[in-house]
Amino acid sequence: MGAAMPRPSACPACAAAPSAEQLAEVSAPKEAHLFLSLPTIHCAGCMSAVERALAATPGVHGARVNLTLKRVAVEAAPDLTAADLIPVLERIGYEAHELDPGVIAATATDKAGRDILMRIAVSGFAMMNVMLLSVAVWSGAADATRDMFHWISAAIALPAIAFAGQPFFRNAVSVLKHGRLNMDVPISLAITLAAGMSLYETAQHGQHAYFDAALSLTFFLLAGRYLDHRTRAVARSAAEELAALEVPRALRRAADGTEETVPIAQIAVGDTVLVKPGARVPVDGLIAEGQSEIDRSLLTGETLPAYAGPGMALSAGEVNLTGPLAVTVTAAGQDSSLHRMADLVAIAESSKNRYTSLADRAARIYAPGVHLLSLVAFLGWLWVSGGDVRLALNIAVAVLIITCPCALGLAVPAVTTAASGRLFKRGMLIKDGTALERLAEVDTVVFDKTGTLTLGRPDPINIGDHPRRELEIALALASASDHPLARALAEGARAAGIHPAALTEVHEVPGHGVEGRLGDQTVRFGRAAWVGAVPGAVTAAWLRVGQGRPIAFEFADHLRPGAQQAVAELRARGLAVRLISGDAQGPVADLAARLGITDWTAEALPQDKAAAVQALSDGGARVLMVGDGLNDTAALAAAHVSISPATALDAARVASDIVLLGTDLAPLGAAVTTARKATRRIHENFAISAGYNLIAVPIALMGLATPLAAALAMSASSITVSLNALRLR
Amino acid sequence: METLFYLIPISLFLGGLGVAAFFWALRTRQFDDPEGDRWRILKDDWDDHPKP
Incomplete structure (x- = not known):
């Protein structure tokens, strides 16, 4: 089965896709x-x-x-x-x-993961058996016995290596084809040279065979590879789950007036799509019928709903609030604002590639160094021994095996596995392998307001200022509507022990508000212009009884749980916290004051946000951007590392490196700490493996390294590195 | 010395059985939810009678 597998690290989803199709065919439709x-x-x-x-x-x-x-x-x-x-x-x-x-x-x-596990099992099985035979050789078996043990070892080791080492060989070949070097090249070279050299030595009745070293190298490196894969597999599957959170369907009205639910992909320009109150607009279009109010907060950050009537344009992603709308599609699929999102996401992904991970940086220095060192050993010993190729090759192979980055291969994955497991338990999903390293370097945090620090859900703030009579009327009217402001007011008033007044003829006027009759007076609750009031700076709904003076019910956005704690903790860790929002001055100033953020900007356009983040980065700051809307996507991409909540739009989630799965923001502070600790562990692990090499390389260069020494150095360094990673608590 | 001639094959065979068992477990997806399985053993849902 191994031959048919594509490279596990490159495209595990490709490997899984065909089986998924088969699965779909097999499953019964009923x-x-x-x-x-x-x-x-x-x-x-x-x-x-x-x-x-x-x-x-x-x-x-x-x-x-x-x-x-x-x-x-x-x-x-x-x-x-x-x-x-x-x-x-x-x-x-x-x-x-x-x-x-x-x-x-x-x-x-998870086919790719199972594939690596099988190779680990085979190499582990072979390693232990060969090691048993090697112990006999190390403890003094000689002549025919030693040869026989070496031959048995070869019979076990060669097929096992041929099977288990395939991921490395395949990667190394493909990299060499492009004329580059990576960690897999010295690994493959060490494994094949060790196996080949040992076979030759065995045939020549030689003393040293490195079958056990070649196998344990394969085993430990595969273990590192598996941890790496596991982390990414959990992150990937959850990220795809999130991508699937918004199941893309639309309610289409056919020419004969019947309604059907169809996937967005089947919507064409000119179709009529129905958008029910409370639903998200699935396409770009013009309103054909109906009046309503539109919540644009995910796209622009505005919390105040906007009026929508026939002839007005809607963009995909907006939420319809009060009345049913029929929308004539002007752009669907590739041409719609969904495509704009895809563009933003593409920009985001290309800019993310600039960062080179610690492991890559280490490999870039390490891989050529290892080759150079064993070449030096080979040439040096060739010259010293006066042309003894066999001796020189033996020593060069020993150098290659001992320097081979066993611990280095485990250094990063062991730590990232431990760290992302920890963060996943707290409801944070690391989507990108280098996100932890980047998060550890952050010194400035930029928050978006609507949907990030707040839930985008209003809270009435001045219920106490109004006389009871007015409140009773307002409650009676508000109860008749599904508009978020009305619902929030009704909830707040009921919690304050208010009972609704007895009104007659209560009905909702989509796009405007609710109207009713109190005795012979008309009472209205809704938009400022509709009741005849002058709108203020704060989000408000207005009540007017008869011809009386309109009174305002003001609202503030509901704070996301843990927001206060997150801001305080990030501050305590020495990070500068900023707030950049697309919303109006009033609500932003109010929220900044509630959270104690002094550095805030309001009415920022999407490009302003990205420019602000870019300016901070140019000024030498490492920015963590936390945002959820389409207007944040460019800023999320421009930032050094970015986080979005699970409720964010697809584009924002794709552009960010870490996704918060729950509603709580509180884990942010802990995430920074964990990231910093993880990076420290990675550095320690590099130091440990470098330390081992510092001791082992001179020994190998002097020609004193035996297979026993190689086995000990390798296992000891790998185990130390793994244990160090487990210290991450 | 002669014991080696049958002990080594026996040890290889027994080890091979272990590897085969692992392959079987892997193929029947017994490692898909390690976190859940670890807790599932503590559930008392069907303690008094088998699942119908």
Whole structure:
């Protein structure tokens, strides 16, 4: 099976894709396979509760939680959808998101990971057996016995190396074809030379054979490779889960007036798409019918909803608030603002490639150095011994084996595995391998406001200022609407013990507000212009009773849980905190004051945000950008490292290196600490492996290295490095 | 000395059995959710009677 596998590190998803297709063909169409992401589950109790609750839901045939990936797979009757199951889980206290089964299926089978595991098993098995035979040789077996042991070792080692070493060989060949060097080149060279040299020595009844060294090298390096893969596989599958959070569907009205739900890909320009109140606009278009209010906060950062009526333009990503809308599609698929997002994401990804990881920097110095050193050893001994090629080659191979970056191969993956596992438990997902290193270097944090420091959910702030009578009327009107401001006011008023006044003829006027009658007076609750008031700087809804003076109910954005703690902790760690928002002066100033941020900018356009981040970077600062909207995407890409919450738009999540899975912002401070600790461990690990080489290389150069010494040096350094990584707490 | 002639093959065979068992476990996806499996053993859902 090995020959058919593509390089595991390069494209594991490609390897998994065909099997996913087969899987889809095999699965019976009469049962629905649903996947839900559960960012908050963490224990046996959660698993039982989730599985029991789902199993008790009518139509569900089976549910199985995967705690490692924090998701649940549900087999259910075909008419059941995720929308039916999410409330079930929310009722028992678990946050749940629908995932796109098509995307999930591709990652469900981790073929590449299993492939590496098999190679580890084979090399481990062979290593232990050869090591047993080697112990006999080291303890003094001679002549025929030694030769026989060497031959048995060769019979075990050569096929095992041929199978287990393939990932390295394949990478090395492809890199050499492009005329470059990487860590796999010295590794492959050391493994093949050690095996070839040992075979030759065995045939010549020689004393030293390095079969065990070649195998343990393969084993330890594969272990490092696997840890590396594992970290990225968990991150990748979860990142794809997140990409699947917004299942892209649209409600299309056909020519004959019937409505059908279709994938966005099937929408064409000129189609009419219906957008229900509370739904996200799936395409760019013009409003054909209906009036409503539009929440643009994800795109621009504005918290104040805007009026929308026939003839006005809508962009994909905006949220429809009050009335149903029919939208004539002006741009779909590649031409829509979705494509603009893709452009931004492409910019983001190309700019991220500039960073060279610590491991790459080490390899760049290391790989040529190792080759040079063994070449020097070969030539030197050739000259000293007066042309004894066999001796010179033996020593050169010993140098190559001893310097081979066993510990170096484990130094980084062991630490990143430990660190990202730790952060994943706290609800943070590391999407990029170098994100931890970059996070450790950060000295400035730039926050976005709407949707990042706040939930984009309003809170009434001046309920106490109004007379009870007005509050009762406002509550009665607000209860009739699903508008976020109305809902927030109704909630706040009820919590304050207000009871709704008895009104008649209460009805919602989409795009404006709610109207009703109190006796013979008309009462209105809604937009400033509609009730006849002058809008102020703060987000507000207005109430007017009859011809009386309109009164304002003001709102502030609901603070994200943990925001205060996160800002305080980042400050305590010596980072400068800034706030750059696209929202109006008033709300931004208010929030900055609540969080104690002195350095803030309001009314920033998307390019202003990116420019501000770029200016900071040019000034020598390492910027961590935390944002969620489309208007943040460019800034997220420009920053040294970036974080976005799971509720962010696709584009923002793709552009960022770390994703917060839960709603809480509090883990930010701890993440910086963990990143700093992890980087320190990586440096320590480099120092440890360099220290081993400092001792071992002169010994090897002098020709004193035996297979026993090589085995000891290699195992000791690898184990020290792994243990050091585990110290990360 | 002669013991080696059958002990070495036996040890290789037994080790090979271990590798084969590992391959089997891997192929039947028993390592897909190590975190969950570790907790699952503590569940008391079907302690008093087997799962129907």
